[in-house]
Amino acid sequence: MPESEIQFETIAIVGVGLIGGSIALAARERGICKSVIGVGRNPQRLQHAIDLGVIDESVTSCSELVGVDLVIVCTPVDRIVEDVRTCFASTPESTLITDAGSVKSNICREIHELPNSAERFIGSHPLAGSHQSGFENADASLYANRKCVLTPWEDSSKHLIEAMSQFWSRLGMQVHSLSPEEHDRILGLTSHLPHLGASAIAGLIDDVSVDFAATGFRDTTRVAAGDPGLWAAIFSDNSEQVIEATEQLIETLKAYQNALVANDRAALTDLLRHAQTHRQLFEERQKRD
């Protein structure tokens, strides 16, 4: 399909927040779809999203969706399975369904049990976000030049994988495929653990010391501003990997402590050099992309 053609006439976005709103804006701006239906619980909020031009029309339940070619479920991770289930029941076989959740194993395992799941659903995780929330902060460029991970099953339809790869690519994203389990292991280390660690560090500041926190504190703890409920759901849903990654972090912190207690400057420098090398690797890979 040429880049200029409409890929889906109508897309439904379930959960019109920052993520869903940004996808809606970008999909129309890039001519991937003609119209976007927003699905949410609050009619006033949905009307406001229509007034702002984020969506074209709205319904208050997935069960009301008709004539939709693609549904993207952008609700919090602990609501995705339920919403996808409703979409499976209320839309025809020809409607493709994906999600935008940050955790994939549990969600994909439960959805795989639905009838014809390999033809209709594929998990997606667009790797971009913000500590802001709400469609008022939606941004059509949020996903440009970012990565999107698809998490197909072994029996996933080739057509579906291709269609969703094309969709995210046309939003400006680099599309990768990982198994749901590998996705969760990786995101545990790259996203969930940094969030947990940043939150733990932020929580230790007190009313006096906060006045002397500077740029290092600012950047290290930025993500701790994120929504507590959303992140509690993410950690819970990836509980096994997050517990394991946290254990590795604790072990590393003990290694720093031991080097300090032993006044072993060489060991301390080695630990910091190891960290610097890994941080540099990240920067090099970012530049390469």
Next chain:
Amino acid sequence: MPESEIQFETIAIVGVGLIGGSIALAARERGICKSVIGVGRNPQRLQHAIDLGVIDESVTSCSELVGVDLVIVCTPVDRIVEDVRTCFASTPESTLITDAGSVKSNICREIHELPNSAERFIGSHPLAGSHQSGFENADASLYANRKCVLTPWEDSSKHLIEAMSQFWSRLGMQVHSLSPEEHDRILGLTSHLPHLGASAIAGLIDDVSVDFAATGFRDTTRVAAGDPGLWAAIFSDNSEQVIEATEQLIETLKAYQNALVANDRAALTDLLRHAQTHRQLFEERQKRD
């Protein structure tokens, strides 16, 4: 003294790196001094700093300093005491001396033992920096609108406190006074622990997962790019506070783990909300300043 007047004819900067170089540039740009002498070990590097206009002239040892009104020792924390000692010995009583070290208790305790220390030396810590290094990255605006902590002793000369307060204020900084011990407790929480935690998190990334690290990882681990030797010296010099703060971090991480193991969503949300509240407090204080 009016803002427009020269406060010190000649300033010496010992250790012409990012910090010393930035102070040199800003002090002349703001008309606080007429000329800056750089002190370093490497004559080629010093000549290069002269060529770039960062300093006016140079010597290769503190013992060669003559006719200097203020010396600012900007060497790594594990070299500050030795450099200050040399400056005490080689300059007249009228030469004021300060430093820019990130740790204060040990340094100030050792320097306090020098003759006439309360009249000649006061500890300073300008709270700004960068993961970059070298005078090539020096920036006259690095300190504008940042905080500077002075760490006087109880017997510190009022004249000296005033002179150094004025100096940092004229560099654009908000000047605060803390005891060296309180400074180190606070910086342990606001700077050293975030650096240690960020480094521990960065070091856990692997060759596969690094490709999926995004903005959260980028910001949380930014400071881990810092110089391993410099930071090992800082951690070692503030060893007691860093060990204690790391212990608090480990305890907090265990609380997150326990909430996950018990699948206690409410406890997990509470921990994250506590972190969010503290992060918001930081943002409010930043805005207020």
